[in-house]
Amino acid sequence: EAGVAQSPRYKIIEKRQSVAFWCNPISGHATLYWYQQILGQGPKLLIQFQNNGVVDDSQLPKDRFSAERLKGVDSTLKIQPAKLEDSAVYLCASSLVRGSSYNEQFFGPGTRLTVL
Amino acid sequence: KNEVEQSPQNLTAQEGEFITINCSYSVGISALHWLQQHPGGGIVSLFMLSSGKKKHGRLIATINIQEKHSSLHITASHPRDSAVYICAVKVVVRGSQGNLIFGKGTKLSVKP
Numbered sequence: 001e002a003g004v005a006q007s008p009r010y011k012i013i014e015k016r017q018s019v020a021f022w023c024n025p026i027s028g029h030a031t032l033y034w035y036q037q038i039l040g041q042g043p044k045l046l047i048q049f050q051n052n053g054v055v056d057d058s059q060l061p062k063d064r065f066s067a068e069r070l071k072g073v074d075s076t077l078k079i080q081p082a083k084l085e086d087s088a089v090y091l092c093a094s095s096l097v098r099g100s101s102y103n104e105q106f107f108g109p110g111t112r113l114t115v116l
Numbered sequence: 117k118n119e120v121e122q123s124p125q126n127l128t129a130q131e132g133e134f135i136t137i138n139c140s141y142s143v144g145i146s147a148l149h150w151l152q153q154h155p156g157g158g159i160v161s162l163f164m165l166s167s168g169k170k171k172h173g174r175l176i177a178t179i180n181i182q183e184k185h186s187s188l189h190i191t192a193s194h195p196r197d198s199a200v201y202i203c204a205v206k207v208v209v210r211g212s213q214g215n216l217i218f219g220k221g222t223k224l225s226v227k228p
Contacts, residue, residue, distance in 0.1 A: 033215075042120070042202055042218030043159075056215065091159060104149070105216065109158035 002026065004108035006092050012114045018080040021111045025073070025094030031055075033105065034067055034077050035091040043091055049075060079113075087115045119143050122203050122219035129226050135190040137222045139203030142184065150177050150188045151202040153221065159202070162188070193226045200224070 005024040013019050025032050030051050035043035046065065047057040051072040060067070064083070069075040079086055089112050093105040120141045129135050139148070150162040163170050163177040165186075170177050174193075179186040190197055203219040 040220065042204070042220050043216075044218075045215050048215065093159075104161060104164050106161065107151070107159035 004092055004094055004106055006090075006108035006111055008111055009109060010112050010114075012116065013082055014116050015084055016081040018078065019082055019113060020076050020078045021090050021092075021113075023075045023077070023092030023108060025075070025092070026106055029094035029096055029106070030072075031095045032069055032075050033093040033095075034075070035093065037089045037091055037110070039088070046077070082113075082115045084115050087113055089113070118219070119207075119217050120203055120205055120219040122201075122222050124222060125220070126223045127225070129193050129224070131194060131226055131228050133193050133226075135193050135197075135224065135226075137188045137201050137203075137224070139186045139188070139219055140184060141186075141203075141205045141217075143205065143217070144208040145205040146208050147206040148179055148186050149204040149206070149216065150186070151204060153200040153202060155199075162201075190224075195226045195228050198225050 004026055007022050011019055032049045034046045036046050037043040044059060046060045047067045048055040049069045052069045065079055067075060067077045077090060089110040091110045092108040095105045123138045147164055147166045149164050152160045152162050162175060165177055165179050167181060174191045176189040188201060200221040200223050202221040204216045206216055
């Protein structure tokens with residue numbers, strides 16, 4: 001079974017530029033998560049989708065970050081404009097069913113963003 | 117104080133040593149995950165447990181719900197075990213399933 005796919009794997013941009021990340025979850029997984037992991041810290045949830053609806057985006061900096069999952073499958077996360085402090089690994093994860101207490105999350109390889 | 121605390125932050129071991137990484141949490145949980153993250157960022161789920169003990173190869177994970185504590189053990193450690201090990205808990209939140217709260221990770225280096 002294919003895992004969670006993400007692209008690109010690495011991205012270097014200058015501050016104030018825009019960037020977009022793409023995630024393809026495991027087939028059939030209804031729930032999709034975007035995490036931001038700053039060096040030396042654990043991942044922080046940015047946004048959670050259930051199918052194509054947003055479940056939790058309380059920690060998403062909405063002035064510059066946006067995410068969508070239009071058809072309930074692939075998702076894109078965009079930063080516009082980027083700041084130096086956005087340098088991090090952006091992880092996408094998916095899980096089968098939100099309602100289960102034991103729905104394990106499967107993580108993608110991440111996109112390492114460097115903002116210069 | 118973080119809701120999930122891991123110790124140690126960094127750990128260097130010689131090949132073959134028995135390794136223990138600890139995780140303590142302060143919230144009610146429905147499950148606890150141990151995750152492995154190699155350089156480059158990708159995360160692999162090692163264990164998900166809600167009680168007792170699980171074993172997979174040289175890895176053993178235990179959890180004590182009453183003490184809100186979990187340990188990850190690696191027997192006969194090998195340089196390929198070098199990675200960051202992250203503890204994450206699935207929080208019980210009334211009216212919803214809650215999300216994962218992550219520890220900061222333990223960076224393990226196993227020297228040949």
